[in-house]
Amino acid sequence: DQQVKQNSPSLSVQEGRISILNCDYTNSMFDYFLWYKKYPAEGPTFLISISSIKDKNEDGRFTVFLNKSAKHLSLHIVPSQPGDSAVYFCAARGANDYKLSFGAGTTVTVRA
Amino acid sequence: SAVISQKPSRDICQRGTSLTIQCQVDSQVTMMFWYRQQPGQSLTLIATANQGSEATYESGFVIDKFPISRPNLTFSTLTVSNMSPEDSSIYLCSAGGGEQFFGPGTRLTVL
Structure with a gap:
């Protein structure tokens, strides 16, 4: 049962424009959400997170x-920059639970 | 943040054999985890590696197939036992409580 869903498997955007990646979740117990970026042959890199008590976080x-x-x-x-071309994963966890549930990922391609 | 290394980075193994993957963190951490990423799929948690006690496995994963050791606060191993081609995946370890930090992964191919 996929509790975190990224329904867009891919996104192509021109350099300099905005990339918008979406993520939906079904488990109402999730209260902390993270985005990771992954290049081929590397592990996921933490990008940014947000707690359920906020509605926006900027970095x-x-x-x-x-x-x-x-x-x-x-x-x-x-x-968006060419170096942003990667797979982006949305992840979520519940309060007092450090286990992460991941979405399927969205592949972003930034065109010059 | 923590810097995490894994060995080996990749391996090709014959079915029926076992492979042990090592994960080293550059600082002491309470929480360590093992994930699997099958081809074209997302990351799936295999188990939480607990220091000084048995690992906690997720549904669908068992200790006989994926024995885990956690001898101290900076090191863990995952063994993939009696491998079959279905075990061909990238295996990743991670550490941390809030934001988890990941190692580079071990790409395993089973023939």
Whole structure:
């Protein structure tokens, strides 16, 4: 049972424009959400996270938005750069539970 | 953040054999985890490696198939036992409580 869903397997965006990645979850016990970026032949790299008590968290070019009532979060990357081309995973965990549930990933390609 | 290394980075093994993957963290951590990423799939948690006690396995994973050791707060091993081609995956270890940090992964191919 996939509790974290990334319904878009791929996204192509022009350099300098905004990339928007979406993630939905079904488990109402999730209260902490993370985004990871993965290059081929490397492990996932932590990007940004958000707690359920917030609806937005920003770190440089990366902003994560959380809509708890819709059980939806999104990652905005602006401006997109060629080095952002990677697979992005959404992950979630519950309170006092360090185990992460991952989405299937979205492959982002930034075109020059 | 923690820096995590894994050995080997890749291996090709024959069915019926076993492979032990090592995971080293550059600092002491309470929580260590093992994940599997099958081809074209997401990351699936295999188990939580507990220091000084048995690992805690997720549904669908058993100790006989994936024995785990955690002898101290910086090191863990995962063994993939009696391998079959279905075990061909990337195996990743991670560490941390809030934000987990991942090793580079071990790409296993079973023939």
